[in-house]
Amino acid sequence: MAATVQILEKNGAGATTTDKTSGTIRFKNADDSTVDLNDPMVVPGSGTDYSYEKWLIANVSGGSYTQITNLVAYSDGSNGMGTGVGLYAKAVTSYATPAEGTSTSGYTDFFSYTSGSPLTLGAGPFTSTGEKGDHLVMLCTVASTASGGLTASETLTLAWDEI
Amino acid sequence: MKSDPVPFELWERDGFRCASNGKIMLCMTADGGTVKRRRGIKGIGPKPPAEVVLPMLNQLAGDLLARLDMPSDELAARVAEIAAKAHAAQPEHVEWAVGEIDGVRVYLEGSTVMVTRQDLMP
Numbered sequence: 001m002a003a004t005v006q007i008l009e010k011n012g013a014g015a016t017t018t019d020k021t022s023g024t025i026r027f028k029n030a031d032d033s034t035v036d037l038n039d040p041m042v043v044p045g046s047g048t049d050y051s052y053e054k055w056l057i058a059n060v061s062g063g064s065y066t067q068i069t070n071l072v073a074y075s076d077g078s079n080g081m082g083t084g085v086g087l088y089a090k091a092v093t094s095y096a097t098p099a100e101g102t103s104t105s106g107y108t109d110f111f112s113y114t115s116g117s118p119l120t121l122g123a124g125p126f127t128s129t130g131e132k133g134d135h136l137v138m139l140c141t142v143a144s145t146a147s148g149g150l151t152a153s154e155t156l157t158l159a160w161d162e163i
Numbered sequence: 164m165k166s167d168p169v170p171f172e173l174w175e176r177d178g179f180r181c182a183s184n185g186k187i188m189l190c191m192t193a194d195g196g197t198v199k200r201r202r203g204i205k206g207i208g209p210k211p212p213a214e215v216v217l218p219m220l221n222q223l224a225g226d227l228l229a230r231l232d233m234p235s236d237e238l239a240a241r242v243a244e245i246a247a248k249a250h251a252a253q254p255e256h257v258e259w260a261v262g263e264i265d266g267v268r269v270y271l272e273g274s275t276v277m278v279t280r281q282d283l284m285p
Contacts, residue, residue, distance in 0.1 A: 002170035003202075005204065007204065020207065021204060021207065021254060024208055024210060025207070072284065115283070115284035115285070118284060150210075150214055152210070153208065153209055153210035155207055156208060157204065157206070157207070159203035160201075161202075162200040163173055
């Protein structure tokens with residue numbers, strides 16, 4: 001039996017976790033995992049509106065396996081969210097309370113991470129249950145050139161090797 | 164609804180390392196050959212169907228108020244269109260078995276076999 005792997009979103013100073021394996025990850029101007037229309041990102045008159053950071057991490061909740069290695073995350077390589085909307089990512093070892101972004105310094109365009117050039121979240125080997133690898137920290141930006149309304153969704157892929 | 168693929172089971176016996184999902188099996192000689200699972204979850208973070216359906220429902224409600232005599236065929240088609248959007252794409256679980264020997268990799272997904280030197284990701 002293989003490992004049961006989830007993707008968790010962590011929020012607040014207490015790192016409250018929410019299983020987002022099958023759920024929506026909503027970038028907003030607040031630190032919570034709720035998928036609603038509260039605290040939306042706005043199209044600024046000038047400059048850029050930054051979302052709060054999204055802190056995501058892989059979690060082995062059960063199953064049976066020997067070890068996990070080569071934990072990576074990547075996009076489909078194409079930003080489908082529309083003009084002026086960006087998505088950035090970085091890998092961070094230790095959790096910190098999600099903050100509102102102020103710049104994309106230290107981040108990389110998420111859509112530059114593809115199956116051929118993924119973001120490494122941990123070489124491993126990882127064993128047992130619990131959170132594995134680095135956090136995937138993501139930030140959404142909205143420029144003044146963006147259109148209002150809900151954007152098209154984008155999806156991420158989490159992949160790993162397992163024996 | 165599409166069901167998740169069965170993860171490969173791994174074992175070693177009689178000088179072979181093997182992986183099988185019950186339908187197809189990959190075996191490599193244990194001297195220099197490796198077999199592992201390459202797994203993934205594609206499509207994490209889909210849009211919730213409610214956000215797709217709600218504007219369509221609002222549009223339909225407005226159209227119905229304006230045209231209470233909307234033909235039944237047209238109404239049924241509009242409702243069916245909304246119902247079709249209620250089925251959101253779910254994340255796809257990917258289950259591969261990967262054998263490697265001397266830099267040549269053999270990938271198994273379902274009943275498909277691919278042989279390459281490339282390090283492919285799902």
